[in-house]
Amino acid sequence: MKRENLVSILDKAKKKYYSEGESDLSDAEYDAIEDELREIDPSNEFLKSIESKSESIWPKAKHDIPMGSLNKVQNEEQFEDWIKSLADIPNDLFVTQKLDGLSVEVKYVDGKLTQAITRGNGFIGDDITKNVLKMKGVKKNLGEDFTGSLRGEIVLFKSTWKEHFDDTKNPRNTAVGTTKRLDGFGCEMLTVLFYEAIGNLRFMHQDELFRFLKRVGLKTPYGERLKIDDVPVNVKCAHLERNKIDYDIDGLVVRINDIELFKKLGETNQRPKGAMAYKFPHEEKVTQIESISWQVGKTGRITPVANLKLVEIGGITVKRATLHNAKNVLNLGVSLGSTVVVSRRNDVIPYIEKVLLNGEQAVGIPDN
Numbered sequence: 001m002k003r004e005n006l007v008s009i010l011d012k013a014k015k016k017y018y019s020e021g022e023s024d025l026s027d028a029e030y031d032a033i034e035d036e037l038r039e040i041d042p043s044n045e046f047l048k049s050i051e052s053k054s055e056s057i058w059p060k061a062k063h064d065i066p067m068g069s070l071n072k073v074q075n076e077e078q079f080e081d082w083i084k085s086l087a088d089i090p091n092d093l094f095v096t097q098k099l100d101g102l103s104v105e106v107k108y109v110d111g112k113l114t115q116a117i118t119r120g121n122g123f124i125g126d127d128i129t130k131n132v133l134k135m136k137g138v139k140k141n142l143g144e145d146f147t148g149s150l151r152g153e154i155v156l157f158k159s160t161w162k163e164h165f166d167d168t169k170n171p172r173n174t175a176v177g178t179t180k181r182l183d184g185f186g187c188e189m190l191t192v193l194f195y196e197a198i199g200n201l202r203f204m205h206q207d208e209l210f211r212f213l214k215r216v217g218l219k220t221p222y223g224e225r226l227k228i229d230d231v232p233v234n235v236k237c238a239h240l241e242r243n244k245i246d247y248d249i250d251g252l253v254v255r256i257n258d259i260e261l262f263k264k265l266g267e268t269n270q271r272p273k274g275a276m277a278y279k280f281p282h283e284e285k286v287t288q289i290e291s292i293s294w295q296v297g298k299t300g301r302i303t304p305v306a307n308l309k310l311v312e313i314g315g316i317t318v319k320r321a322t323l324h325n326a327k328n329v330l331n332l333g334v335s336l337g338s339t340v341v342v343s344r345r346n347d348v349i350p351y352i353e354k355v356l357l358n359g360e361q362a363v364g365i366p367d368n
Contacts, residue, residue, distance in 0.1 A: 006037040007046045047269055058126035058180065061117045063105055064149055065198055068122055068270040070253065070277040076232045079254075082276050083228055086256075086265065091228050094206035094257040096195055097221040097238070098277050099153035100172050100248040102179055104192060106132065106150045108199070111142040118179075122270060131179055134187040137194070137219035144216055148199015152192045153221075154179050155247045160189050167297025169324060170349050171248055193247070194218045206257045221249075225257060231278070239280045251279035284343040284353060285318075287311040289336060292323070294366055302366070304329055306340075306352060313344045321350035326365045335359035 013030055037044055073079045083089070103119040116132035118125035132138055135154065156165070156175040164186075168174045178186040194213050203209040210223045226234060235252050242249055255275040256262040262274040288309040295303050304323040311318050321342055323329050332352065334340070337359025340352050 003037060003041045003044060006033055006040075007044065009033055010037065010046060057182070058118075058128060060120075060124050061115060061127040062124050063117060063120075063122070064107065066122045066270065067103060067105060067119045067125075067151065068267065068272060070275055071268075071271050072251075072277040072279050074279050074281065079232060079276070079278060086273065089256060089261065090258060092257040093226050093228060093231060094210075094223060094255045095226050095231060095234060096210075096223040096253045096255075097245075097249040098251040098253045098279070099155055099193060099195075099221055100250045101153040101155035101193075102176050104128070104132065104152055104154050106138065106152065106192070106194075107148070108142060108150065109147050111144050111146050113138070113140045126180070128179060131181070131184045131187045132192065134184055134190075136188070136191040138192050139217055142216040142218075144201075146197070146199055146201055146216075148197065148201070150194050150213070150218070151196040151198070152194035152218075154190055154192050156190055157246045158248070159246055164189060167299055167301050167303065169322070191219060191247075193221045195221060195223070195253075203259055205259060206255055206262075209259070235278050235280070242280070251277055254278055284341050285311045285313050286339060286356065287318075287342055289334060289338045289340060289352075289359065291336060292329075292334075292363055302326075304363075304365075306334070308340075308342065308350075311342060313342065313350075316344065318342060318344065318350045321352050323352065329363055329365065333358060335363055336361040 010030065010033055034047075038047060071082075073082055105117045105119070105125070106113060107115040107117075113133070115127060116129045117127055120126060132154075133140065137152075154175055156171040156178070158171055161168075161171040161174060165171075165174045168177075175190055178190060181187070195210075197203070197209055197212060201212065203212065207223065207225045210220060213220050224234070231252075231254055238249070238252055253275060256265065262272065265272070265274040267273060289306045290309055291307045293305045293307060295305055297303060302325075304326065306321045306323055308319055308321060323332070323334065333355050334352070335358050338355050339357035339359075341354050341356060343351050343353055
């Protein structure tokens with residue numbers, strides 16, 4: 001495929017993901033296309049971008065320090081290659097959960113919150129201060145003389161999503177949509193988990209930085225200091241245990257624990273060399289649609305649900321998957337008896353990725 005076509009597909013998917021919280025591509029499909037582009041044109045400008053440009057009615061604000069993205073690995077061999085590329089680094093890493101939410105920078109002056117900005121294109125984002133002030137995990141006053149930026153992720157806890165938003169697609173999409181509501185409705189149900197601090201306070205190590213975040217009363221994701229050889233095992237354990245966590249994660253972030261060394265290693269294409277996103281494997285299975293049920297949610301929204309021939313994905317038996325709406329049924333080309341690819345996105349939500357073979361009976365869409 002031509003690089004122009006690859007960029008077009010990726011840009012369209014990224015734009016929709018960051019503006020609407022969803023994408024036309026699965027994570028696995030997106031990663032495969034991005035890897036192909038990286039292989040044929042490693043210096044392509046698209047690979048240096050963070051978010052695709054999208055229109056927003058929120059006022060814009062500039063980040064004090066650009067908010068970059070991370071390179072990724074998806075298996076132990078790739079992780080070892082990353083370690084080798086860093087040469088003689090200390091056997092001391094810091095690992096945190098890779099949160100699946102909306103990135104945000106929260107600025108403080110003398111310990112007082114002054115502004116909150118979405119990541120945007122890494123340099124300029126949306127000023128969503130009034131909504132962030134309503135969220136859990138955020139403090140208007142840190143009680144310490146900190147001037148600088150705290151970085152975190154806006155998430156919707158699964159338990160809150162099930163109780164209040166169970167007729168929406170998933171917690172991540174709902175968090176994005178709620179965060180950007182001009183009236184701020186529902187923002188009090190969102191939580192910010194912080195993982196980085198950049199400012200007038202000097203930290204020698206990442207774990208010291210984490211202790212500061214906790215000391216001032218902020219919520220953080222899991223973070224642990226590990227030796228290099230312990231990281232792959234930790235990733236496997238986190239993958240198995242992720243369903244027990246009350247918010248979505250899709251991997252772990254691995255950083256050099258020594259912050260000065262981390263800075264010294266520098267960046268490539270706005271991605272730090274001293275950090276890496278170690279993503280969980282994305283498992284997909286093939287099964288058949290046996291029937292479709294039409295459900296009415298709390299808000300009156302009608303949702304088609306595919307009843308599937310039982311299939312096991314990631315140790316869980318899947319028998320149903322939402323089709324979201326009638327338009328999606330038509331776009332996918334779903335019919336009764338269709339052979340489909342099914343995944344559990346983030347190992348939580350059963351999702352029909354695509355139709356491989358059409359069935360013999362058309363789907364009857366209710367008109368009343």
